[in-house]
Amino acid sequence: MKDKILFQIKRLTHKMYFNIEEDGDNFIFHLKKGVPFSTSYLVFKHQKTGKRISKEIKSSKAVISLDELNELDEFGRFNVFVKVLVMNKIFIQRIKFVFQNSNKMIFDKKNHCILESLQSKYFNLSFIYKPSEFTAKATEFKKENNQILLKGEIETYDDIDFNSVEILIALTSQWKYIPCNWEMDGKAIKFDATIDFEIDEEDIGNRHYPRIRLKKDDIVIDNTRIKAKNIEISKIDDKYLDYIENFSSSEETIPEEEAKDLDESEYCSMLCIGADSNLIFEILNKKEINKMIKNENRLLEHFSTLENKKLVFFEGFDGRFYAGQSRYIYEKLLELGYDKYFDFVWSYSGDLDIPGNPIITDRDSRNFKKLLKDCEYWITNINFPRLKDDEEITHLQSTYGTPYKCMGTDVKTNSKKIKNDRINLGPGKLNYLLTANDFSKEVFKSAFGYDGKIINKGYPANDIFYHSNAKKIEQIKKDLNIPKDKKIILYAPSFRDVELSDEKERNYNLLLDLKALHENLSEEYVLIARLHYLLLKDLEIEDEMREFVINLSDYDEITDLYLISDVLITDYSSAFFDYAHSKKPILFFVPDKESYSGFRGL
Structure with missing residues (x-):
């Protein structure tokens, strides 16, 4: 007791x-x-x-x-x-x-x-x-044409020897540095800056948390977040944004045609102020506005219905992809007509149109936390950062892959980085774990400290290999512009979390010699590269090989690539277990087998 x-x-x-x-x-x-x-x-x-x-x-x-x-x-x-x-x-x-x-x-x-x-x-x-040498606050934020005009002031503790002021914005692939106009007002530094909306497409719709820094020539003195208390906000004159701002009090859906007047090349901004009063803003274009309007209408439809359907939450690979077991469980529920009894929510930041008209959110959305709390069922496929704090929520972790190498707490290492990467699925975190086979069942229990209920029924994603897929394969090749006369090599290497000291960054090398393959195979084959989802941007392809090497690391569903390919080249990735269902050749390229197996325990 x-x-x-x-x-x-x-x-x-x-x-x-x-x-x-x-x-x-x-x-x-x-x-x-x-x-x-x-x-x-x-x-x-x-x-x-x-x-x-x-x-x-x-x-x-x-x-x-x-x-x-x-x-x-x-x-x-x-x-x-x-x-x-x-x-x-x-x-x-x-x-x-x-x-x-x-x-x-x-x-x-x-x-x-x-x-x-x-x-x-x-x-x-x-x-x-x-x-920290200073604090900063914004005093005005307004949209003008395709720009944000930001004004503010910096309060210093003592006299600081500087000669430039810059705004810093972290984009997905780089930092954006914006020079400011500035003047002294006593000990305060008044500044203003123009933020251009023309940023990378992948950053449209993301939240941005600007910082400000002081420099003396090329030496950075300090930088800090910008507070937004008592900021003067110019009224947003775009009709569709007014609808969105007032959505919480609206009882009617938002007319989608309101966004049609916005030219494809134009952008607009939305100012958010964090609960901690820090300045946050988003840059949106017509596509993002239409997506937002469509989803707000879907939310209104759910929360205003008298049927009061229960909500089911789905996510695959951190919301990057509409993929994994979560996708196939969802599509089976649609096929069986369960959308009559449930409303479905997908955490997804990609561009695919998900069938079934689900409510779309993602981890950066304002409504993510609320929707997650409102859902009675969660279906995910990798480590999920939010622990359910409600006993009424049922969480199914559908997993992916077959863990034939050491994982989680089974990896023997002294690296703090790798220890901190470990997943623990102890008491209260899950209700069910889906596994592909008896071997996976035992390994997951050991590696992740899981002692709950296990559904050992195989992966739904692999059912497709036992259906007729000729038309589907033809359509996928057409969508990817792959010539009909070319055979397809799928290269899907493993994620290499090599053991390095904590001061160093992890280093990932593509061991396959693409140049040699291009010289010897390009007349008959194309090669599809599918890196691990954590390494989407690590592959650089030389211009002369672009017709031979196709980087589809950001393609949503790897099962499509299994279907269209003629051979798989891999190393230690568990992709070969799933690919084996296709009964097509698999080549193992493992030049670093000794060092890798010594670390991951093959």
Whole structure:
């Protein structure tokens, strides 16, 4: 009985999270989820030195002050824990990060420092305490033609020797640096900048979190986020954006023709202000506006219906692709007519039109968290960053691949990077795990610490190999502009998480000699390269090989590529287990077998 009680206490401790309030030189942590144990502490622990602040949680709150942090005399990362004392036992648990705690900041003017919250790689709450020479706030934000005009001011602690001011915007593939006009006003620096909408297509519709920095010639003095309190916002005059802004009070669907007046080359902006008052904005074009209008109409249809259908959430590969077991489970539910009883939600950031008219969201959408909470069923296929905090939610992890190499906690390593990449599917995280075979069933249990229910019925995605696919294959080749007279080689190498020191970045090399293949096979074959989804942009193809090598690493459904190809070249990827259903040749190219197997335990 005592062991069961302690186990339940451990589970409750794991579910605790806090909302953070900025109050002068203090952060107030309010317990929002979990049981307020009679003796519990909030612990700020420096990641490298182990120095810590421990504050008792009283009346469901604890206060961390800058003065206490200064006494530790340490800059860097602080991880946040909760410590609970029950039945002569001590339970210590990292606090989970929640969206409301994004970018919380306190400026320590006395010591020229800043304390800022952040999300760790494993979705836990951490803080960075670092020197900072100034703070910045926006005073005006407006759209003019295809530009954003941003004005603001910088407050410095002391006189700073600088000669330029720049806005920094992180795009998907690069940083954008925008020079500012500026002038001194006492100790304040007033600035204004023009942000051009002509950015990379892949960044349209994404949220941007601009920073500002001061420089002296080529030397960066410091940079910081831009606050947006009391900002003057020019009225957006685009009719379709007015509809979207007022959507929460609307009882009618949005006329989709409202966006048709926007020329394809034009852009518009939407200003968002984070819960922490930081400046955030989006750049949208006609395509994104139409997508937004369509989805808002779909949301309105669901939430205004008298049928009150239950919601089912689907996601494949972090929402990058409409793919995986999630896709095939979804399409089977449509085929069986379950859309009469359920409304479906897809987390998807791609461009495909998903059949069945589901509600579309993605991890960067404003409505993602709310929709996820409203869904009674979750169907995902890789590690999912949000733990269900409601016992009424049923979560099926449909997985992918056959784990014939070591995974998760079965990988023997001293690398902190790789240890931190491990997935744990312990108590309460899942209701069901789908596996492809008896071997996978046992490995997943061991590698991911899973002891829940397992559905060992094979992968739905592989059913297609037992259907007639001639017309489908012809259509896929036509869509991809692959000549009818060419045979197809599919190259699908494994993800190489090689063991390097924590100071180094991981290095991925394409071991296949594309030039040699081009010289010897290009008259008869084309080669489709399909890298791991985490390495979409790592392949560079020389101009003379572009008709031979086709990079389809960002193609949604790899099963389509299995169907159209004539042979698979792989190494340690479990793709060959799925491809074996096609009964077509498989070649294993493994020049680094000794080093790789020594690490991953083949």
